[in-house]
Amino acid sequence: MSAPGERLIYGAGPVRELIARRPAAVRAVWVDPHRAGRSTSDPVAAIVVAARAAGLRVEDRDRRALDHAAGPDARHQGVIAWLGAFAYTELAAMVAAAAAPALIVALDGVEDPRNLGAILRSAYLLGAGGVIIPEHRAAAVTAACAKASAGASELVAVAQVGNLVRALDELRERGLWRVAVDAAPGAQPIETLDGTLPLCLVLGAEGTGVRPLVARSCDFHAVIAMAEDRGAIGSFNVAVAAALALYEVSRQRRTRDSR
Incomplete structure (x- = not known):
C-alpha cells in the first residue's frame, strides 16, 4: 500500500485544525471506519464531514494500517492526514x-x-x-x-x-x-x-x-x-x-x- 504523501500528521485535534485552516496542504485523509461512521459527535466523524466539504480525499483504513503509518506508540485516534512536500516561505x-x-x-x-x-x-x-x-x-x-x-x-x-x-x-x-x-x-x-x-x-x-x-x-x-x-x-x-x-x-x- 503506497502512501499518498511524503509526510503526515495524526490525531483528531491537529488534523481538524489543519483542515480548517489549510485544507490545500492535505493530499488525503485516512480514517478508522469504525469511528468515521459514528455520529458527528465523534471527532473523527466530524473530521470526515469537514474533509469532504473541503473536497479532500477520504479513505477508510483499518487500525493496523493506521498504526503502521503513524509509527510505534503514536496516538493517532483513528485519523491521519497525508501531506505533500513542504513549501518554505520567503x-x-x-x-x-x-x-x-x-x-x-x-x-x-x-x-x-x-x-x-x-x-x-x-x-x-x-x-x-x-x-x-x-x-x-x-x-x-x-x-x-x-x-x-x-x-x-x-x-x-x-x-x-x-x-x-x-x-x-x-x-x-x-x-x-x-x-x-x-x-x-x-x-x-x-x-x-x-x-x-x-x-x-x-x-x-x-x-x-x-x-x-x-x-x-x-x-x-x-x-x-x-x-x-x-x-x-x-x-x-x-x-x-x-x-x-x-x-x-x-x-x-x-x-x-x-x-
Missing part, C-alpha cells in the same frame, strides 16, 4: 505577513527534527509570525518534524536561508531587534527584555548554543534563569527554551494589550 514575505509587532524565531544549527517540530508548535501556539532555519547543518521540515509539531509545521511560516547572519541583518533592516537567548556574560534576564518591541528570538543548538558569529549579529542577549543550585545537569532543552522565551514575550504583549 523571508521577506514572512516578515511582511507577521502581525505587528513582529515576533520571529531564528534557529542556529538545531539538528534534531523533533526539537524543530516542538519549536514550530510553540511558535504557532504563542503567536510567532514564523521560524527561520539554516539550509545547511540543520533540521529541515521533514516527516519526523511534522509529526513532532502536531500539525503546526503547516500552520506557521518557515523560511530556510542559506546564510543566517545575512538573514538576521535583513531583519534588522526591517525593524526587528535580534535577541540571542543564551547565557552569555552580561545577558539580561529575559523578563527584563521589552517583549513589546518587534523581535527575533535567536536560539542555538544544544551543547554549542548560538555560534559566536551569529551572536555578534544580535542586539541583545537574554538568559532564562534556572532555580539556584540546579544547573549541574546543564541548560534547558532548546525546544523548552524556545517555548519559555516565546511565552515571556507573549505574556508581556497580552499584559500591554489588557491595559
